[in-house]
Amino acid sequence: MGKTLLKNGKIVNEGVICEVDVLLDGDTISKISNDISDSNATVMDLEGKYMLPGxxxxxxxxxxxxxxxxxxxxxxxxxxxxxxxxxxxxxxxxxxxxxxxxxxxxxxxxxxxxxxxxxxxxxxxxxxxxxxxxxxxxxxxxxxxxxxxxxxxxxxxxxxxxxxxxxxxxxxxxxxxxxxxxxxxxxxxxxxxxxxxxxxxxxxxxxxxxxxxxxxxxxxxxxxxxxxxxxxxxxxxxxxxxxxxxxxxxxxxxxxxxxxxxxxxxxxxxxxxxxxxxxxxxxxxxxxxxxxxxxxxxxxxxxxxxxxxxxxxxxxxxxxxxxxxxxxxxxxxxxxxxxxxxxxxxxxxxxxxxxxxxxxxxxxFQIEKRGFLREGYFADLTVVDLKAPWQVSKENIYYKCGWSPFEGNTFQSKVSHTFVNGHLAFSEGKLSEKRNAKRLTFNR
The missing domain is CATH 3.20.20.140 (Metal-dependent hydrolases)
Known part of the structure; x- marks a missing residue:
């Protein structure tokens, strides 16, 4: 997967919202800081969107x-x-x-x-x-x-x-x-x-x-x-x-x-x-x-x-x-x-x-290294755009059953990107066919 550098986004994490860069390296969050640069990373401009822990x-x-x-x-x-x-x-x-x-x-x-x-x-x-x-x-x-x-x-x-x-x-x-x-x-x-x-x-x-x-x-x-x-x-x-x-x-x-x-x-x-x-x-x-x-x-x-x-x-x-x-x-x-x-x-x-x-x-549930945006944690991130209206319809439903109780409803926000262990699994309405999921581990 290499490295991905997320820039110009705002993280929502542990009670704080702030604009920082996030560097993903393989399946891990490598760095969270201001003005990160890495010549080996693929840069993604989030244009003010919000990054949430997965x-x-x-x-x-x-x-x-x-x-x-x-x-x-x-x-x-x-x-x-x-x-x-x-x-x-x-x-x-x-x-x-x-x-x-x-x-x-x-x-x-x-x-x-x-x-x-x-x-x-x-x-x-x-x-x-x-x-x-x-x-x-x-x-x-x-x-x-x-x-x-x-x-x-x-x-x-x-x-x-x-x-x-x-x-x-x-x-x-x-x-x-x-x-x-x-x-x-x-x-x-x-x-x-x-x-x-x-x-x-x-x-x-x-x-x-x-x-x-x-x-x-x-x-x-x-x-x-x-x-x-x-x-x-x-x-x-x-x-x-x-x-x-x-x-x-x-x-x-x-x-x-x-x-x-x-x-x-x-x-x-x-x-x-x-x-x-x-x-x-x-x-x-x-x-x-x-x-x-x-x-x-x-x-x-x-x-x-x-x-x-x-x-x-x-x-x-x-x-x-x-x-x-x-x-x-x-x-x-x-x-x-x-x-x-x-x-x-x-x-x-x-x-x-x-x-x-x-x-x-x-x-x-004492899940190991997930649920937070922290350096060293697995790179599970959800990127959301709060200014992207869309309507739920059968054409954009992914459930096998093919329907939703929200059909016909217009949401003002959308999920624009989803990273699973550093892999871009969903991007602007398109799902990747590659899987990078892991079995959860626990600290008990």
Whole structure:
């Protein structure tokens, strides 16, 4: 790859925005300083654009193996890179599920051959794989994933004894999907008795209710406090849950952390009328008041991470009646532009976006030499242009499923360049066919 010298850009890093040059040498950031010169480097004039540490998405579903008609590691990592995401952590509810060390390493083997972005995976906990989980090396992958409430796939962990044993038997971060299954089943039965399978989508956030979320997340947090486990609650969707989390200590000292996803920050229950099942997620998109409170908690640091929960399905699948339409949607290509839109609206600073989408995932999962623009770190960079309007359309969507809940939306900012380990993987709308992704390593 040689050397690349990025000039006339502004870095957004560790709470500071400043105009500096950045020299990339192979897969590493070699130097960050003013007025760098290197006769052996290819010079790129960024013309005032902003350089961010590569975005790290701690929750994606890339559908490989077994569900590759929806997406695969190759297709969805390409879309991620086009959206400025240089690193992803993929979830275990594939087919077969990633619940054995053998299946985990098989996924790593696929990613090694096909991924365009840096990668790691979460190991799925179940009601009956505790012994396998105990054998898992703490540096082998991102962490443990528990579905404490059913979702796409069949990985519900509902044995309380097993859950406590998992909490007591791992040093790794336990990432949890928190929805109370009994509450959901009761709510669903009520609406099925009235509407059959064709339940109006507006009832989705009532079926997968605030109560269902709060019961599950509060129980998980109580158990984490009891056992001393390291718990990360995925995709908060209710304002009520935000009071369960602290902002009076640094992230490095927190043992219980939280994540919010793009769709819960962007959409509300008012959008079901127009978007229908395209915005059917688990947990559900809820009220505008919930959305506002999630934003408040994100900005005051009760919520630590922004992610996507990227989960593609075919349109033919999403367009089924309520009970047959799967939950989830594609987001990795449009997550950063959506957040930049909120920046331009005055909702969130660039520094805070970088903190929640780059710095904090790296800290939380103890990722080695990523998530920051620092000399000696891997050269993962996302370059954004805040004055480059574009409209999301089928012609510029990279997801294998071919659609986006943002179709028709005009963003004022775009990702202009993405570097993955020093390689220019995306440039002005064009993806490189060369891959330079690496398996994540950890400092634990």
């Amino acid at each position: 975005i790290i998405d701690d929750q994606v579903h890339f559908r490989e193996p077994g569900l590759t008609h929806k997406g695969n590691i190759s297709s969805e990592s390409r879309a991620a890179v086009a959206g400025g995401i240089t690193t992803f952590m993929e979830q275990p509810n594939t087919n077969p599920q990633t619940t054995t060390i053998k299946k985990l390493e098989e996924k790593f083997s696929v990613a090694n051959k096909t991924s365009f972005a840096n990668y790691s995976f979460l190991f799925g906990g179940t009601n009956d794989n505790l012994e396998e989980l105990k054998r898992l090396d703490k540096n082998a992958c991102s962490g443990i994933k528990l579905f404490l409430g059913s979702s796409t796939g069949n990985m519900l962990v509902d044995d309380e004894v097993v859950i406590e044993n998992i909490f007591r038997n791992t040093e790794m971060v336990i990432s949890a999907h928190c929805e109370d299954e009994n509450t959901i089943r009761e709510n669903l039965a009520k609406y099925k008795s009235e509407y059959g399978d064709d339940i109006p989508i507006k009832y989705h956030p009532i079926i997968r209710s605030e109560e269902a979320c709060y019961i599950s997340s509060s129980r998980a947090i109580a158990l984490a406090k009891k056992t001393g486990a390291r718990l990360h609650v995925f995709h908060l969707s209710t304002g009520k849950e935000t009071d369960l989390f602290r902002n009076d200590i640094p992230l490095e000292e927190k043992k219980i952390t939280a994540e919010v996803c793009i769709h819960h920050l962007w959409f509300s229950d008012k959008d079901y009328q127009d978007k229908g099942t395209l915005i059917k997620w688990n947990p559900a998109v809820k009220t505008s008041t919930d959305r506002e409170t999630l934003w408040q908690a994100l900005l005051d640091d009760r919520i630590d991470v922004i992610a996507t929960d990227h989960a593609p399905h075919l349109l033919s699948e999403k367009n089924n009646v309520y009970t047959k339409a799967p939950s989830g949607g594609p987001l990795v290509q449009h997550a950063l532009p959506a957040m930049l839109e909120k920046h331009l609206e005055g909702v969130i600073s660039l520094e805070k976006i970088v903190e929640k989408m780059s710095h904090n995932p790296a800290k939380l």
